[in-house]
Amino acid sequence: MVQSLVNTSELLEDRDDLTTPAGLLAWAEAADLPCPARPTQADLTRVRRFREALRQLLGGTPGGVPALNGELARTGTRPLLQAGPHVEFAGDDATALDTAITRVLAAVITAGLDGSLRRLKTCAAEDCRWAFYDRSPNVVSRWCETSVCGARHKMRAYRARQAAGATA
Numbered sequence: 001m002v003q004s005l006v007n008t009s010e011l012l013e014d015r016d017d018l019t020t021p022a023g024l025l026a027w028a029e030a031a032d033l034p035c036p037a038r039p040t041q042a043d044l045t046r047v048r049r050f051r052e053a054l055r056q057l058l059g060g061t062p063g064g065v066p067a068l069n070g071e072l073a074r075t076g077t078r079p080l081l082q083a084g085p086h087v088e089f090a091g092d093d094a095t096a097l098d099t100a101i102t103r104v105l106a107a108v109i110t111a112g113l114d115g116s117l118r119r120l121k122t123c124a125a126e127d128c129r130w131a132f133y134d135r136s137p138n139v140v141s142r143w144c145e146t147s148v149c150g151a152r153h154k155m156r157a158y159r160a161r162q163a164a165g166a167t168a
């Protein structure tokens with residue numbers, strides 16, 4: 001859910017799905033999240049700001065942290081103990097968008113607590129920053145495997161090997 005939100009924008013392809021109400025509705029439906037029936041420009045701006053704050057968080061930079069904590073406060077996202085026992089994260093759910101953002105925040109918090117959040121990263125290529133899940137044993141992957149970026153990194157690695165071979 002977090003990855004799909006961050007990747008609604010593909011910098012390498014100059015694509016952003018969240019510039020229109022239809023785009024936001026399509027993402028929310030695909031992610032099985034509630035959405036206002038008629039998203040406003042303010043809704044779109046809010047979600048894009050939230051998305052970019054998440055991208056910064058996954059990229060390991062602190063810039064997005066205040067915006068994310070601002071959304072935690074705005075949506076009232078907090079842990080609730082339930083019988084079972086288990087813990088859920090609930091919010092004030094004032095609007096459909098509040099509920100959607102609460103659920104994404106809950107996923108981020110849960111992943112942060114169970115350690116899987118460190119595997120969800122953004123590509124180190126400045127012009128890419130695609131969100132990907134690092135399955136490498138030591139969590140050392142730096143670049144994504146998208147068609148454009150992955151091919152570029154393969155070419156870079158190939159040239160590096162060729163250069164190493166030429167000097168060997």
Ligand SMILES: [Zn+2]
Nearest residue numbers: 123128144149
């Ligand atoms: Zn990339």
